Amino acid sequence: MIKSKDKNGSQIDKHYTEQLKERGISRSDFIKFCSVAVATMSMPLSFAAKVAKSITDPARPPVIWLHFQECTGCTETLLRATHPTVDNLVLDMISLDYSETLCAAAGHQVEDALHKSVKANKGKFILVVEGSVPLAEDGIYCKIGGKSALDIIKEIGPQAAATVSIGSCASWGGVQSTYPNPTQATGIGDVYKMNNIKTPVINLPGCPPSPYNLLSTVLYYLTLKKLPKLDKLGRPKFAYSTLVHENCERRPHFDAGRFAEKYGDENHRQGHCLYKIGCKGPETYANCPSINFCDVNTWPVSVGHPCFGCAEQGVGFAKPLHEQADVKLVTPPAGFPNINEEKPGGVTIGAAAVAGVVAGAAITASVATAKKIGETEA
Amino acid sequence: MNIDRKQFFKVLAAGTVATSGVSTLFARERKLLPKNAVGILYDATLCIGCKSCEVECKKVNGMSGVFDTKLEQSHNVSGIWDGGNDLDSKTLNKIKMYRNGTSSTKDKETNGYAFIKRACMHCIDPNCVSACPVTALTKDPITGIVQYDKGACIGCRYCQVACPFNIPKFEFDKALPEIVKCEMCKHQLDKGGIPGCCDVCPTGASLFGPVEKLMKEARRRIKAQPGTKYRYPVSSLESGETQTHTVQKYISYIYGEKETGGTQYLILSAVPYEKLGLLKLPEKSAASTSEKIQHTAYKGMIAPVVLLGGLLYAAHRSTKQDSTE
Structure with a gap:
């Protein structure tokens, strides 16, 4: 295989470059994409080269994408991610062996492909799950190919290298898990725990x-052959370690107490903070304000709608839309004086005592010296 | 000077009569809340630290910002409205923050944080009013607001010393200085409005209303089951607007209910009040004690006359003795 070196020093497979060209993507566009992915992962830019190499590596781990109780919104958003060609390409690159939305095949044929892939790639494939698993009445509320979601996940889950629960449904149950949760919709992590499945989620x-x-999660795994650092809820820290509130472009208005009172009022049009009309940014962990959506630099809050906390269990779908958020954490730039502020220029008792002792010693010393001088002169 | 035993006791007796008030340390009757007294209930568990109250306070009272050259330079701005660290002659209210350990959870004493809004407490029996020699500070007989008359003020700053909450501030930087303190936006109330801080508070952390009703509201909150949802009134008890929040575990005591004779600014918190810089104060105001002493000592001017008489007598005796010798 002929390797060519681009100006960033990364080696890209010649064959792959041709593939890119066929799809109308220049090499520089591809490197740009890798840089964006690296930035999302909070990695140094030099990583872009490594990422590029991983993507072009012919030995790509297969990905199996399962759908349970969901709306396919997660797949849709992935397909609509700005440069669809590149994204489709990446999907190609990670060798998507099974995805109900994207598979050309159907019926027994595709079921067969799934089982073949699982068998062939045991312990090596990445399992992406979209949607929750209903546990009520032996999981009869979601069946694919005659098998319940619960049976499918119990069968395939233990054989995966890692599981990515994409979306709130797979992560913690989503909208269908809110009270009274008739189907007992449950997130994949919890299903694993209940069934003693050890695959990392x-x-x-x-x-x-x-x-x-x-x-970014998939590329991180491909590049470093390990999973990204996760928080205690199993979310990658690079994406979910900060509150939406912390990086929100409307945050300065919050810190200055400027709020939109209702939709369309003067403050709302001025772009003031949406806390008063129910923004859940202060209690939702996600990187929406940092990376936005659809690469047109917008996200709900930027177009005037309060964050409704879709990513946070107990907030999204659970709290009424216009109920005010509990502010989880107060971070800079908001500065607050302490309860007891030291007054500038004030003298503490201790300092005064020390000063007194020093002054006293100085006086005593000077008196003693003067005395001595007097004695020697005399 | 020769004073025999008998004479000595005579003078001593006169003195004792004169100062008898000191030994009877019973405060005068407690002052009562005016019938239509208005106040503010500040619920620290609802405060989100947005400082909209500070902004609005400056706006409606026409106060300038506080200069903080260092802070301004670091942010490349000028005229920061929240530059000060405490109440001062340009700041009538201030949101302060209690921090402990990791400061990760709100309204927790350990490893938590909490906000507190400091402003005039509008005491039922205000020490500042008692200490003021020229009635520049008065308590409104109807609303109970402790108000200031700059025309009467002589700038003695006794009120600053008398206030147990360290509230009145003095304009040291002005040629004709005044005392500055929160007057509960009485100019707004006259127009049928409510205090600026309560008007803009998004969560209802600062709530305006009649003190009696605020007290009832505060007791209801303390009784509410922690963790349950509660519809908190916003801005004022009469506004009809509410916001639903989760009830925190309140300290089962309303700060300001009894402190120094009670205040019209009431505080609720989930963190012990001492941690928020709210001191433990006696139920009896210093004003009631000092006024009792003074009013007893000067009752009908009998004691001073007797004391003066005693002293004159003693002086007379000693001069007489001197002249005979």
Whole structure:
């Protein structure tokens, strides 16, 4: 295989470059894409080269994409991620062996493909799950090919290298898991725990989550051959470690107490903070304000709708839309004086005592010196 | 000077009569809340630290910003409205923050944080009013607002010393200085409005209303089951607007119910009040004690006259003795 070196020093398979060309993507566009992915992962830019190499590596781990109780919104958002050609390409690159939405085949043929892939790639494939698993009445509320979602996940889950739960449904149950939860919809992590399945789970909650969070997670795994650092809810730290509130472009208005009172009022048009009309940004962990959606630099809050906390269990779908959020954490730039502020220029008792002792010693010393001088002169 | 035993006791007796008030340390009767007293209930568990109250306070009272050159330079701005660290002659209210350990959870004493809004407490029996020698500070007989008359003020700053909450501030930087303190936006109330801080508070953390009703509301909150949802009134009890929030585990005591004779600014919190800089104060105001002493000592001017008489007598005796010697 002939390898060519691009100006960034990354080696890209010649064959792959041709493939890109066929799809109308220049090499620089491809490297640009890798850089964006690297930035999402909070990695140094030099990583772009490594990522590019991983994508072009012919030995790509297969991905199996399962759909349970869901709306396919997560798949849709992934397909609509800005440069669809590139994204489709990446999907090609990770060798998507099974996906009900994207498979050309159907019926027994595709079921066969799934089982073949699972068998052939045991312990090596990445399992992406979209949707929750209904547990009520032996899981009869979601069946594919005559098998319940529960049976499918119990069969395939243990054989995967890792599981990515994409979307709030797979992460914690989503909209169908809110009270009274008639189907007993449950997130994949919890199903694994109940059935003692040890496969690591990465949760990417959101309704839908940013497609770049999935791409970055997969690329991270491909590049470093390990899973990204997760928080205690199993979410990658690079995407879910900060509150929406913290990086929100409307945050300065919150810190200055400027709020939209209702939709369309003067403050709303001025772009003021949406807290008063129910923004859940202060209690929702996600990177929406940092990376936005659809690469046109918008996200709900930027177009004037409060964040409704889709990514956060107990907030999205659970709290009324216009109920005010509980502010989870107060971070800079908001500064607050302490309860007891030291007054500038004030002298503490201790400092005064020390000063007194020093002054006293100085006086005593000077008196003693003067005395001595007097004695020597005399 | 020769004073025999008998004479000594005579003078001592006169003195004792004169100062008898000191030994009877019973406060005068407690002052009662005016019938239509208005107040503010500040619920620290609802405060989100947005400082909209500080902004609005500056706006409706026409106060300028506080200069903080260092802070302004670091942000490349000028005229920061929240530059000060405490109440001062340009700041009538201030949101302060209690921090402990990791400061990760709101309304927790350990490893938590909490907000507190400091402003005039509008005492039922205000020490500042008692200490003021020229009635520049008065308590409105109807609303109970502790108000200031700059025309009467002589700038003695006794009110600053008398206030147990360290509220009145003095304009040291002005040629004709005044005392500055929260007057519960009385100019707004006259127009049928409510205090600026309550008007803009998004969560209802600062709530305006009649003190009696605020007290009832506060008791209801304390009784509510922690963790349940509660419809908190926003802005004022009469606004009809509510916001639903989760009830926190309140300290089962309303700060301001009894402190220094009670206040019209009431505080609820989930963090002990001492941690928020709210001191433990006696139920009896210092004003009631000092006024009792003074009013007893000067009752009908009998004691001073007797004391003066005693002293004159003693002086007379000693001069007489001196002249005979």
